[in-house]
Amino acid sequence: MLAKSTEYAIRALVYVQLKNWEGKRPGVVEIAREIEAPEAFSAKILQTLTRHQLLDSAKGRGGGFFFNDEQTELSLYKIIHVMEGDGCFHRCGFGLKSCNNNNPCPLHDQYKVVRDSFYDIVRKESIQSLSEKIKKGEAVLKRSIT
Amino acid sequence: MLAKSTEYAIRALVYVQLKNWEGKRPGVVEIAREIEAPEAFSAKILQTLTRHQLLDSAKGRGGGFFFNDEQTELSLYKIIHVMEGDGCFHRCGFGLKSCNNNNPCPLHDQYKVVRDSFYDIVRKESIQSLSEKIKKGEAVLKRSIT
């Protein structure tokens, strides 16, 4: 459903949030290791996120990634939008270009329900809400080594 | 959500079903034109479908594609399974390899609902049920020219 780069982006941002709450600013190497993503590719993705101002970064010694605006919640929708556009919330499940209520494909109504409920999730959930769950131990960011 | 080739496959099969009901066996050229898909690529997909026996074909003059087993419904699930496997019904929405009820990612429960309801749709709906809708004029197979 989501592109791999988008999945990495979300995992990376959650990790940054968790570290920020500990007063730390992780760098690319650490982030990539912890979210189990390739290092160079993670760097590219973090670059994209900072360029679009979903994230802040500090260069030079002691630098790293962090959220400057601690107030506003960063919804998953915003991240998806930056990483791959929002086509997946509009496209027809059947592949038709002009599928809508007036000109519905045979799957239109059923698919719409699925697509819309996914949309609702990514509007509601945010980097902060996901990070909270992990902090509380209700969820995990990567495979638990056990 | 679905691969392009899977979308073409479903549209092609629906078209074949509609034509079969008229007592006709359409060929690749006609099918590709009517479902608005590239001809050579459609041929590849139809080949895959017949090889997996979701569809029958007759070579030579007067040949074409058709359903031999008129009784059994062909669910969308079967088509998806043949075209791209069923990974999309099991994969974690967050990209984690070992995400499950015991080791949930922060999106696990919400995403599961979406994924499962999509699964239900493709188990219930079939080439026949979609074709019926089009026959009754409740839905369209391609952009209505108007």
Add this chain to the structure above:
DNA sequence: TCATAAAAGGACCCTGCTATCCTTTTATAA
């Protein structure tokens, strides 16, 4: 039996997403 219409099959190309590498810029601590 032969010309022809049709599907089957194999080889290949192209594009976009995934991923890597190397250089440049920037900030800081010593």
Add this chain to the structure above:
DNA sequence: TTATAAAAGGATAGCAGGGTCCTTTTATGA
């Protein structure tokens, strides 16, 4: 003020999915 740690950025490789083309096989109607 200089060595170093870190992100930014550009160029490019790898690969899978999407797509094309050409040859082979098969059936049939004339």
